[in-house]
Amino acid sequence: MGLSTRIETAVAEAVAVGQGAGRATPPKLAEALHYATAPGGARIRPTILMSVAMACGDDRPAVSNAAAAALEMIHCASLVHDDLPCFDDADVRRGKPSVHRAYSEPLAVLAGDSLIVLAFETLARQSGQAPERVAQLIMTLAQRTGMPGGICAGQGWESESEVDLSAYHQAKTGALFIAATQMGAIAAGQESEPWFELGARIGEAFQVADDLRDALYDEATLGKPAGQDDLHGRPNAVTEFGVQGAISRLKDILGGAIASIPSCRGEAQLAEMVRMYAERLTPVVSPSRVPGE
Amino acid sequence: MGLSTRIETAVAEAVAVGQGAGRATPPKLAEALHYATAPGGARIRPTILMSVAMACGDDRPAVSNAAAAALEMIHCASLVHDDLPCFDDADVRRGKPSVHRAYSEPLAVLAGDSLIVLAFETLARQSGQAPERVAQLIMTLAQRTGMPGGICAGQGWESESEVDLSAYHQAKTGALFIAATQMGAIAAGQESEPWFELGARIGEAFQVADDLRDALYDEATLGKPAGQDDLHGRPNAVTEFGVQGAISRLKDILGGAIASIPSCRGEAQLAEMVRMYAERLTPVVSPSRVPGE
Numbered sequence: 095m096g097l098s099t100r101i102e103t104a105v106a107e108a109v110a111v112g113q114g115a116g117r118a119t120p121p122k123l124a125e126a127l128h129y130a131t132a133p134g135g136a137r138i139r140p141t142i143l144m145s146v147a148m149a150c151g152d153d154r155p156a157v158s159n160a161a162a163a164a165l166e167m168i169h170c171a172s173l174v175h176d177d178l179p180c181f182d183d184a185d186v187r188r189g190k191p192s193v194h195r196a197y198s199e200p201l202a203v204l205a206g207d208s209l210i211v212l213a214f215e216t217l218a219r220q221s222g223q224a225p226e227r228v229a230q231l232i233m234t235l236a237q238r239t240g241m242p243g244g245i246c247a248g249q250g251w252e253s254e255s256e257v258d259l260s261a262y263h264q265a266k267t268g269a270l271f272i273a274a275t276q277m278g279a280i281a282a283g284q285e286s287e288p289w290f291e292l293g294a295r296i297g298e299a300f301q302v303a304d305d306l307r308d309a310l311y312d313e314a315t316l317g318k319p320a321g322q323d324d325l326h327g328r329p330n331a332v333t334e335f336g337v338q339g340a341i342s343r344l345k346d347i348l349g350g351a352i353a354s355i356p357s358c359r360g361e362a363q364l365a366e367m368v369r370m371y372a373e374r375l376t377p378v379v380s381p382s383r384v385p386g387e
Numbered sequence: 388m389g390l391s392t393r394i395e396t397a398v399a400e401a402v403a404v405g406q407g408a409g410r411a412t413p414p415k416l417a418e419a420l421h422y423a424t425a426p427g428g429a430r431i432r433p434t435i436l437m438s439v440a441m442a443c444g445d446d447r448p449a450v451s452n453a454a455a456a457a458l459e460m461i462h463c464a465s466l467v468h469d470d471l472p473c474f475d476d477a478d479v480r481r482g483k484p485s486v487h488r489a490y491s492e493p494l495a496v497l498a499g500d501s502l503i504v505l506a507f508e509t510l511a512r513q514s515g516q517a518p519e520r521v522a523q524l525i526m527t528l529a530q531r532t533g534m535p536g537g538i539c540a541g542q543g544w545e546s547e548s549e550v551d552l553s554a555y556h557q558a559k560t561g562a563l564f565i566a567a568t569q570m571g572a573i574a575a576g577q578e579s580e581p582w583f584e585l586g587a588r589i590g591e592a593f594q595v596a597d598d599l600r601d602a603l604y605d606e607a608t609l610g611k612p613a614g615q616d617d618l619h620g621r622p623n624a625v626t627e628f629g630v631q632g633a634i635s636r637l638k639d640i641l642g643g644a645i646a647s648i649p650s651c652r653g654e655a656q657l658a659e660m661v662r663m664y665a666e667r668l669t670p671v672v673s674p675s676r677v678p679g680e
Contacts, residue, residue, distance in 0.1 A: 112533060112534040114534060114535025114536065119535035119540055119543075119554070120540055120544045120547050121547065122543070123534060123539070123546065124534065124535065124543075171500075175500065178496065180491075180492035180493045180496065181493055197546075198546060199473035200546055203471065203496065204539050204543050206500070207468065207539050208537075208539040208540075208543075210533075211533030211539065215525070215530065218522050218525040221519075221522030222522075225518040225519065226514075228522065229511050229514030229515075229518060229522075232507060232508070232511040232514075232525065233508060233511045233514075236504050236505070236507055237508065240405060240504030240508065241405040241406065241412060241416060241420060242406060242407025242412035243407065243410065243412065244504065246497050246500050246501040246504065247412055247501075249493070249497055250412075250415070250417075250497050251413045253416065253490075253493055254413050258411045260411075261411035261412070
């Protein structure tokens with residue numbers, strides 16, 4: 095089974111548990127769980143998680159699968175809640191109507207809540223196989239999702255008049271990439287600490303790439319509203335360094351990411367994966383597309 | 388330490404972890420976590436949980452404390468999200484402004500999300516002490532919180548035109564009472580299954596009592612808006628059976644609850660607790676307060 099099929103299967107199976115096949119359950123909310131998670135985006139976070147797990151030996155594949163599905167469900171939940179009218183008020187996500195547009199605002203709140211819960215349930219279900227790894231996976235995912243340092247904290251900074259920029263960026267975008275590398279290592283029975291830096295650097299790179307896309311692309315290309323950072327006055331690497339400055343910063347960060355990979359069996363393949371993402375993340379900019387330069 | 392102090396301490400300590408003392412974290416969201424959880428209401432669910440744990444021997448008090456705090460945080464999160472404009476649009480909760488009124492709608496969504504995550508983190512933190520119990524506690528709490536059978540499912544039914552009433556009630560109100568009795572047993576190393584019925588019956592009784600209060604009392608007495616069921620066309624035992632009918636139904640259910648208590652060391656005390664709740668739950672109705680009778 096290819097990596098992508100493996101991830102899709104893991105996510106679909108985990109979501110199906112939440113949909114409660116054959117049980118009396120509210121049908122629209124059950125449908126919304128599926129709608130919010132499939133078809134997915136690039137599945138970058140679970141792909142990183144799986145790649146690290148495989149680089150570390152992947153000796154408990156069911157645990158890695160659960161970890162990948164749990165992480166992706168948290169990511170999807172965050173998209174559903176971020177799109178709500180009180181945040182980005184986004185009509186479109188992944189090229190289709192956002193969950194609150196397709197279903198309703200109550201169902202979007204509940205779909206997000208249910209996916210968060212399902213993520214932890216999916217991990218706990220593997221406890222018989224590897225209780226210590228599962229407990230660590232739950233701790234790591236919780237700390238990178240909630241308060242004080244997870245993506246909830248990242249969003250929370252946007253309600254403050256004075257923002258700790260480094261804490262904001264690490265929580266808002268970095269957190270789930272750190273979760274990805276660390277959970278991959280934990281799922282394969284390795285220490286998580288040496289994998290922090292790789293996750294943090296990929297997160298930084300992703301933030302810069304996202305800033306570039308937000309500034310350069312239109313809604314049709316992005317599959318979601320463009321120019322949101324400017325509109326909401328959010329900090330953005332393009333505003334800070336200019337387009338070319340942001341692109342070289344992106345390359346530096348990814349170089350650092352590759353250098354940080356802990357020595358392990360699959361080190362070379364992992365470096366290759368980061369290089370591949372680097373190419374995909376770096377926008378091709380023709381001079382005419384560069385605003386103000 | 389009295390039961391009530393023990394619960395307040397457990398909740399306060401768990402919430403303090405989420406507030407991240409000394410770390411760079413968004414201050415308003417950190418404050419909202421405290422605001423949403425203190426001062427609490429009657430803390431009925433964690434009191435039931437603790438009472439069952441104590442009736443079963445309570446041989447791992449730290450695990451019981453974590454379970455009680457986790458359950459109460461899920462309950463508080465559900466109140467914060469239920470009060471949102473897209474659900475009940477409630478201005479008042481526990482006699483003070485609801486979280487979205489006191490802070491903002493984005494911070495209310497995030498406070499609810501963070502409390503859900505923190506609940507699972509609080510449990511996972513105890514894994515070193517009792518890994519099997521913790522894994523079961525996480526599974527039980529998740530199943531009674533999310534989809535397909537938890538309080539999220541209960542809320543989800545309110546977006547359906549055709550409602551499975553029994554599934555709706557068990558998920559909406561019953562779920563966290565079932566979690567309370569079962570998690571109490573698990574925390575003390577006992578089987579959870581025999582404790583299902585006690586939780587389910589207390590949940591039913593609580594639903595009927597809530598229906599009575601909603602129909603009979605005003606906002607000042609309730610500390611939240613009254614007449615909400617009527618307003619939102621939600622099913623209600625008073626509409627179905629009348630006031631006196633609902634009161635005798637309440638008494639029957641509580642009698643059944645007491646009869647269902649599994650034999651254990653603290654059986655008599657537990658029966659006493661249910662009797663005490665029965666008195667507290669049953670509204671004192673003077674003939675002049677009974678509308679339409």
